[in-house]
Amino acid sequence: xxxxxxxxxxxxxxxxxxxHRYTGALAxxxxxxxxxxxxxxxIFSAPDQHDRGSEKFFLLDMFPYPSGAGLHVGHPLGYIGSxxxxxxxxxxxxxxxxxxGYDAFGLPAEQHAVQTRRHPRTTTAANIARYxxxxxxxxxxxxxxxxxxxxxxxxxxWTQWIFLKIFNSWxxxxxxxxxxxxxxVAEFQAGTRQPPDGRSWTDLDQVDRRRLLDGFRLxxxxxxxxxxxxxxxxxxxxEEVTAEGRSERGNHPxxxxxxxxxxxxxxAYADRLADDLDRLDWPEPIKLMQRNWIGRSxxxxxxxxxxxxxxxxxxxTAAVDVFTTRPxxxxxxxxxxxxxxxxxxxxxxxxxxxxxxxxxxxxxxPTPTRAIASYLTRTSQKSELDRxxxxxxxxxxxxxxxxxxxxxxxxxxxxxxxxxxxxGTGAIMAVPGQDQRDWDLASALGxxxxxxxxxPSDWHxxxxxxxxxxxxxxxxxxxxxxxxxxxxxxxxxxxxxxSRSGEPEVQYKLRDWLFSRQHYWGEPxxxxxxxxxxxxxxxxxxxxxLPEIDDYTPRSYDAGDIDxxxxxxxxxxxxWVTVTLDLGEGPRTYRRETNTMPQWAGSCWYYLRYLDPxxxxxxxxxSLERYWLGPNPRQPNDPGGVDLxxxxxxxxxxxxxxxxxxxxxxxxxxQVTSQEPFRRLFNQGYVQAHAYTxxxxxxVPAEEVTEHADGTFRWRDTEVSRTYGKMGKSLRNVVxxxxxxxxxxxxxxxxxxxxxxxxxxxxxxxxxxxIGSHRFLQRLWRLHINEHTGDIRVTDAAPDPDTMRRLHATxxxxxxxxxxxxxxxxxxxxxxxxxxxxxxxxxxxxxRAVAEPLVLLLAPLCPHQAEELWARLGHASSLAxxxxxxxxxxxxxxxxxxxLVQVNGKLRAHLSMPPNSDADVVHSAAxxxxxxxxxxxxxxxxxxxxxxxxxxxIVT
Numbered sequence: 001x002x003x004x005x006x007x008x009x010x011x012x013x014x015x016x017x018x019x020h021r022y023t024g025a026l027a028x029x030x031x032x033x034x035x036x037x038x039x040x041x042x043i044f045s046a047p048d049q050h051d052r053g054s055e056k057f058f059l060l061d062m063f064p065y066p067s068g069a070g071l072h073v074g075h076p077l078g079y080i081g082s083x084x085x086x087x088x089x090x091x092x093x094x095x096x097x098x099x100x101g102y103d104a105f106g107l108p109a110e111q112h113a114v115q116t117r118r119h120p121r122t123t124t125a126a127n128i129a130r131y132x133x134x135x136x137x138x139x140x141x142x143x144x145x146x147x148x149x150x151x152x153x154x155x156x157x158w159t160q161w162i163f164l165k166i167f168n169s170w171x172x173x174x175x176x177x178x179x180x181x182x183x184x185v186a187e188f189q190a191g192t193r194q195p196p197d198g199r200s201w202t203d204l205d206q207v208d209r210r211r212l213l214d215g216f217r218l219x220x221x222x223x224x225x226x227x228x229x230x231x232x233x234x235x236x237x238x239e240e241v242t243a244e245g246r247s248e249r250g251n252h253p254x255x256x257x258x259x260x261x262x263x264x265x266x267x268a269y270a271d272r273l274a275d276d277l278d279r280l281d282w283p284e285p286i287k288l289m290q291r292n293w294i295g296r297s298x299x300x301x302x303x304x305x306x307x308x309x310x311x312x313x314x315x316x317t318a319a320v321d322v323f324t325t326r327p328x329x330x331x332x333x334x335x336x337x338x339x340x341x342x343x344x345x346x347x348x349x350x351x352x353x354x355x356x357x358x359x360x361x362x363x364x365x366p367t368p369t370r371a372i373a374s375y376l377t378r379t380s381q382k383s384e385l386d387r388x389x390x391x392x393x394x395x396x397x398x399x400x401x402x403x404x405x406x407x408x409x410x411x412x413x414x415x416x417x418x419x420x421x422x423x424g425t426g427a428i429m430a431v432p433g434q435d436q437r438d439w440d441l442a443s444a445l446g447x448x449x450x451x452x453x454x455x456p457s458d459w460h461x462x463x464x465x466x467x468x469x470x471x472x473x474x475x476x477x478x479x480x481x482x483x484x485x486x487x488x489x490x491x492x493x494x495x496x497x498x499s500r501s502g503e504p505e506v507q508y509k510l511r512d513w514l515f516s517r518q519h520y521w522g523e524p525x526x527x528x529x530x531x532x533x534x535x536x537x538x539x540x541x542x543x544x545x546l547p548e549i550d551d552y553t554p555r556s557y558d559a560g561d562i563d564x565x566x567x568x569x570x571x572x573x574x575x576w577v578t579v580t581l582d583l584g585e586g587p588r589t590y591r592r593e594t595n596t597m598p599q600w601a602g603s604c605w606y607y608l609r610y611l612d613p614x615x616x617x618x619x620x621x622x623s624l625e626r627y628w629l630g631p632n633p634r635q636p637n638d639p640g641g642v643d644l645x646x647x648x649x650x651x652x653x654x655x656x657x658x659x660x661x662x663x664x665x666x667x668x669x670x671q672v673t674s675q676e677p678f679r680r681l682f683n684q685g686y687v688q689a690h691a692y693t694x695x696x697x698x699x700v701p702a703e704e705v706t707e708h709a710d711g712t713f714r715w716r717d718t719e720v721s722r723t724y725g726k727m728g729k730s731l732r733n734v735v736x737x738x739x740x741x742x743x744x745x746x747x748x749x750x751x752x753x754x755x756x757x758x759x760x761x762x763x764x765x766x767x768x769x770x771i772g773s774h775r776f777l778q779r780l781w782r783l784h785i786n787e788h789t790g791d792i793r794v795t796d797a798a799p800d801p802d803t804m805r806r807l808h809a810t811x812x813x814x815x816x817x818x819x820x821x822x823x824x825x826x827x828x829x830x831x832x833x834x835x836x837x838x839x840x841x842x843x844x845x846x847x848r849a850v851a852e853p854l855v856l857l858l859a860p861l862c863p864h865q866a867e868e869l870w871a872r873l874g875h876a877s878s879l880a881x882x883x884x885x886x887x888x889x890x891x892x893x894x895x896x897x898x899x900l901v902q903v904n905g906k907l908r909a910h911l912s913m914p915p916n917s918d919a920d921v922v923h924s925a926a927x928x929x930x931x932x933x934x935x936x937x938x939x940x941x942x943x944x945x946x947x948x949x950x951x952x953x954i955v956t
Contacts, residue, residue, distance in 0.1 A: 018787035022778045022865070027745025031864040035136055043880050044090075044141040046097040048624055058628045059086045059098040060607050060678070062647025062655075065599075066102050066127035068112060071134045072734040073753070073765060074687030074727040080750050081684055081759045081821060082646045083140045087860035088818040090141075091884035097628060099146035099610040100135065102128050105156075106599035107240070110521040111249055114553045120521040124151060134737060138746050139863050141880070146610045150602030151521075155609060157543035158619040159601050160526040163219060164536050166665055167527070170216040171268035178268075178668035181213055188212075207532045214533060218265045218665065221534060224514060225341040225421050226261060229254045230561045233554030234518040235261065245382050255380040255562045256341060262525065262595060264513040266661045270294050273510075273660055279639045281680040289652045295423070295509025299325035300493050302429065302502040304336055304402040306348065307410055320344060320402055320413065323424035323507045326434065327496065328480060328488035330406040331473040332452035333429035334442065336413045337395060340379040341421040345372065348413055350399030360445050361397035361412070368399035372415060379417040380562055387417045393440040404429075405501040406475060406492075416441060423509050432463065439463040453485065513658065515598060520552035520569035522596030528579060529591045535583060544592070547576040570594040603655055604662040607642055607677060622673075629674040640674025649683045656681075682821065685762035687753075691731035692720040702733040727765060735765060747862035748774040754823035754861055777865060780834050780858070783846055784869050792872050793845030801895075806836055807850050808891035814857050815884065823861065830857055848873070853885040901926045902953040903935040911952070919946050926952045 017023065038044065061082050064075065079100075086098040104124045113120040128149060135142070148155050169178045187193035188201035195201065195212055204212065214220055227236040231252025240247065241254050266273075274294045277287045303319040320336055338345055349372045353362060365371030375396045379387070395416035404411050418437055419428055432442035433451035439462045442449055454471045455464035470488045473480035478495040480488040496502030516525075524544040526537040537544055547570065555567040571577060571594040580587050605619075611628050612620045631640040641663075656678070663677040692705045692713060700715045707713055713720050725731050740749040752773040757763040786793055799807070810833040817826035833854060837846050846854070852873060859866035859879050870879045899911040899922065909929045913922055923944050926932055936956060945953040 020785060020790040021787045022781035022785075024742065024744045024748075024774075027747060027777075027864070028741065030868045031137070031139065031741075031746050034864045034867045035139060038141070038878070038880070039136075039144065041878070042145070043878050044096075044098070044143050045145055046095060046143050048627065054093045054095045056095045056097070056628060056643075057086075057089050058607075058643045059089070059096055060610075060642045060645045061098075061100065062645070062651060063101045063103050063603070063606060064131060065106065065108065066104060066124060066131045067108065068123065068127050069729055069734070070127075070130045071737055072687075072727055073737050073740065073749075076135075076138055076140075076737055077687055077753055077759070078646045078648070078684035079135065079140055080138065080753050081823060082644070083138075084750075084754060084818065084823055084860045085644070085821060087141055087863060087880065088884065090881050091856070091859065091879075093881070093883065097146070097610065098142055099148075100140070100142045101148035101606055101610070102131065102150065103599065103603050103606075104128065104149045104151035105522045105597075105602055107234070107249065107517075107519055107521075110519055110552065113521070120552070121151065124149075137741055138737060138750065141863070146613050148606060148609050148613055150523075150606065153543045153545055154616070156523045156602065158609065159523050159597070159605070160537075160542050160544060161539060161619060162605060162662065162666070163523075163597070163601070164526055164539060164542075165669060165671070166264065166662070167217055167219040167534075167536055169218045169665060169669060170213075171218060171265060173268070176272070178218060178665050180669070181217065184213065184216060210533055218268065219515070220263055220265065221260060222263050222512075223258045224261050224263060224512075225256050226259050226514060227254045228257045228259065228562070228566070230557035230564050231559045233556040234566060235259065235514070235516065243386065245386055253381060253559050256382075256384075257380060257562060258341065259566070261514055261516040262593075264515050264661070266513045266657070267508060267510055269661055269664055270296065270508045270510050272664060273657065276639060276660075276676060279637055280676060280678070282678075283681065283683060286649065286652045286656075286681060286683065290657060293510060293653045293657065295507075297323075297325050297507050297509075299323055299505060299507060300327040300496060300502045301425070301505040302327065302330065302405065302496060304405065304411075304429065306413070307401050307403050320348075320427050321425045322427045322429045323505060324429060326431070326485075326489070327492045327502070328470060328473070328483075328485055329431040329434045329452045330404070330429065330492060330496075331475075331480070332431040332433045332450040333404050333406070333411065334432060334448045334450060335411050335430045335438075336402050337416045337419050337428050337430045337438075337441070338398075338413065339419040339421045339426040340376050340415055340417055342415075342426045344427075345376075345398065345415055348398045348400040352399070353397075354399055354401075357397060357399070358446055361414070363394075363396045365396075368397065371396045372398065375415060375417075377562065382417060384420055384422070387420070390418070391440075393418055393437055393444060395441050395445065405496070405499065406473075408475070412447070414441075414445075422511050424507050434463055434465050436463040436465075452480075513661070515601075516595040517598050518554050518566040518568040519596050520546075520549065520554075522546075522599070523601055524570070524596060525593040527593040528581065529593065530588065534593070535590065537581075538583065541581075547573040549573050568594040568596070570596065600655060600658045604659045605666075608672070619671075626673045629672065629677075631674060639676035639679060641676040641679035644680045644682060645678040646682045646684060648686075652683075682760065684759055685757070686726045687765050688724060688762055689727045689731075689733045689735070689765040691723050691725055691733040693723060694718055694720050699730070699732040702731075703735075724764075726762075735767065740767070740770060744770060744774045745777075745864070747865050748777055751777065751827065751862055755827040757824055759821050759823055776831055776834070777862060779838060780854075781865065781869075783834065783838055783842065784851060784855075785872065794848050794851045794873060795845050797844075797847045799847045799850045800840070803836065803840060803847075803850055804891045805894070806833055807853060808887045811853060811857065811885045812887035812892065815887065818860060827861060830854070830861075833857075855879070856882060856885050897949040899926070899949070900951045901929060901932055902951065903932060904955060905953060906935070908932050908935050915949055919948075922946065922952060926954065 059082055061079055086096045089096050109120040109124050113123055168181045170181055170184050172179050227241050229236050229247045229252050231250060232247055236247060236254060242248055245254055246252060247254055274291055274296055277290060301321055301323050303321055305319050349368045351369060352367055363371045365374060395414040398413045398415060400413045401410040402413055430438040432439040432449040434453060450472055452470060452473045453464060453468040455468060467485055470480040470483045480491055493504060524546055526542060526544045527534045528537060549572055552569045554569055557564040577592050577594060579592055580589050608620045611624045615621060629640050631638045659677050666672045667675050690702060692700050692702055694700055700720055705713050705715045705720060713722050727733055737749055752770045784793055810829050813829045814826045855866050855869045867879060894915055896912040897915050899913055900907055901909040901911050909931045911926055939956040941954045941956060943955050
């Protein structure tokens with residue numbers, strides 16, 4: 001079979017099976033009873049900070065998006081791993097908060113609702129109910145009182161409240177923190193800060209003051225290049241666009257175009273987001289991914305005056321600014337290149353080709369205007385990845401020229417798609433001698449190539465980007481010739497500053513966060529509009545409820561209709577859009593914002609709401625945030641935050657970066673005491689499985705594939721090819737945990753998932769191997785329970801010394817393994833101990849002094865069977881907070897150690913001796929062994945190599 005789905009009925013459940021054998025059916029009965037009891041007694045409810053009896057631990061999973069397909073066996077890997085840790089820590093007397101919520105807003109639910117003609121609220125509620133039932137069946141020890149759903153108005157009221165806090169804040173670059181916008185107004189009024197345009201606050205009318213403040217806000221409206229998908233009728237996030245420049249959902253063409261959108265000024269926090277990574281206990285690859293995403297670069301902003309008289313706007317004729325990390329190559333810049341989305345493109349595009357224009361620069365168009373328009377359309381249909389990786393470099397002349405401030409020579413201004421608005425200024429000085437992409441473009445267009453760094457004598461390539469002495473880099477005022485790259489950078493930077501042609505600058509790849517979505521199923525943005533701009537809704541009017549509408553489908557257009565404008569579904573709710581409010585100037589009519597927030601919004605702060613989910617007055621009570629998230633005073637430089645966050649590496653950048661940004665704003669505004677949301681991060685691996693494709697390359701249901709004797713695989717009489725990948729709906733290779741629980745029970749499923757390899761490593765799925773975990777639990781059950789009568793088999797006899805040593809060595813090892821999330825090695829140790837007990841006490845039953853610790857060791861991993869055995873051992877209360885066994889040092893020392901006895905490096909015998917025996921005593925005992933004497937053949941030892949407590953090697 002393609003995916004081995006196991007036997008059709010529970011193993012060892014045949015007609016001749018003893019009535020009390022641990023089968024899938026018995027396991028299911030036990031598991032339901034204990035899940036009901038845990039829920040009835042609120043066993044996993046975490047007391048708040050008023051309970052000072054134990055040290056707290058906030059354990060968090062990346063909460064799921066509840067799709068209609070439910071969980072497959074890959075999803076619970078991290079959930080079970082964190083559950084094992086949480087159960088272990090409770091037994092170590094920690095106050096554990098472990099809750100689960102649902103990331104319920106977003107495009108997938110909306111698209112599903114469109115297809116099924118069911119309201120997304122209805123389908124989302126049904127999906128959440130299924131997820132909850134599946135997680136309950138797995139025995140996950142969540143505090144059910146604290147569950148949240150991001151689409152619940154009682155939740156998104158506070159998402160909107162946080163948005164307003166961000167909207168009403170600005171970033172003080174002098175103090176390096178966010179401050180209320182009211183503080184900025186006070187500084188303008190007092191004259192301690194001046195508006196950027198040089199006018200005083202008193203010179204501005206009310207409209208100008210609003211526009212000035214809007215330019216400082218952390219949440220603002222701006223024309224921004226976005227991914228516009230006419231076929232879906234919405235703007236898409238970068239992660240929703242494929243490398244081929246098409247929508248992930250529906251495979252529609254996606255275009256880059258400028259639209260007026262809400263943005264968040266995450267770039268103000270770029271340095272703090274990068275620097276504070278050093279304070280976090282995160283995997284280094286994740287930190288590197290975030291640093292690369294932020295992309296901090298030190299360089300110089302250089303102004304290139306525009307010199308062509310035909311440039312069409314005054315703004316365009318001033319200068320084109322470029323940012324470069326290699327200002328030392330300035331003398332080799334033979335053209336300027338703008339990104340197609342650059343705001344100066346239109347102004348720099350002239351009406352006719354200047355005299356002498358090279359035909360290769362025109363792209364065959366009669367005018368620059370026609371050439372640029374055609375080029376922009378073609379570029380908009382490409383993804384940024386495609387634009388950067390395409391081997392063919394293309395560009396079109398704007399008809400305008402700039403002056404290289406280093407050489408004083410005119411250079412043409414081009415538009416080329418390999419230049420992106422997302423980095424620097426969206427314009428580059430192209431230096432073909434030092435950059436291969438520039439070389440390729442210059443070669444195609446017949447433009448000059450000037451080297452400014454002398455390549456090695458054996459260099460046979462084209463562009464050279466390495467170290468070397470500067471050449472061809474001098475004018476009447478400055479010379480770089482002969483200098484190395486670092487010194488040349490310093491000299492040219494000083495000259496550019498002195499000549500007012502540039503200044504040092506730090507740039508980031510990080511762009512401000514595009515926050516608008518043309519969806520229905522999302523948080524309404526709590527903003528209304530008047531004729532002069534955006535106005536925040538009063539906090540007392542929150543939540544701004546999502547209105548009921550009949551048609552929540554975004555208006556879609558022909559796939560190629562790039563000029564169409566998005567029409568958000570909320571714009572159809574006419575009675576909701578037009579609203580009369582009294583915001584302090586008497587009743588006025590406003591228009592509501594009809595874009596909604598992105599799905600990321602609700603996930604930016606959900607961990608905070610777990611702390612205080614029913615509070616209707618605050619998003620979280622300060623004392624609760626301080627207790628669960630505040631910095632640890634015993635740990636220097638601790639930023640605070642969740643004690644452990646478990647989730648997939650796919651969220652390494654966007655979710656984690658956005659959440660860190662929101663949290664830092666809340667910290668700056670005094671709303672939280674922790675400076676970071678997640679102090680420690682753990683990425684679980686993936687579950688992988690075989691998948692199968694038919695001759696067209698389409699995936700077929702893996703459970704329907706059969707394997708034949710000749711090694712081929714067939715699906716419905718069609719031969720298919722086998723591949724391997726992450727389990728999921730797209731590969732049609734899903735196995736559900738429900739089926740595994742039906743066949744074997746949840747504890748078997750938990751044990752298999754935790755034993756298949758290190759938790760942070762991906763692992764293959766094989767249902768055939770699950771039975772091995774089930775058989776171990778049957779052996780452990782059989783050791784304690786009489787399968788025929790159901791009676792307990794445990795005795796009050798004293799364990800033998802060897803068993804006690806093995807028990808306490810196992811306790812020591814499992815304790816360390818569970819603390820470090822090494823569940824697979826912890827399980828191996830428990831299995832080894834159970835095998836020993838079965839061998840020694842299988843016929844009589846294990847001593848209670850060993851049986852009870854064994855059950856407690858098993859409890860975090862297989863809690864249902866452990867609870868049942870604990871109860872049958874005579875305990876009335878749950879073992880959820882029973883102290884975890886402690887290794888007794890007396891049993892961790894050995895009476896004897898095993899020496900390997902070698903002659904000339906070859907093993908000849910084993911020797912048992914007391915630990916730390918005198919070397920001469922060990923030598924004498926070794927020489928007295930018959931096998932050793934036979935190997936010596938009468939020869940006298942020349943020397944004896946002695947490794948204490950381990951080895952004797954007699955060398956002749």
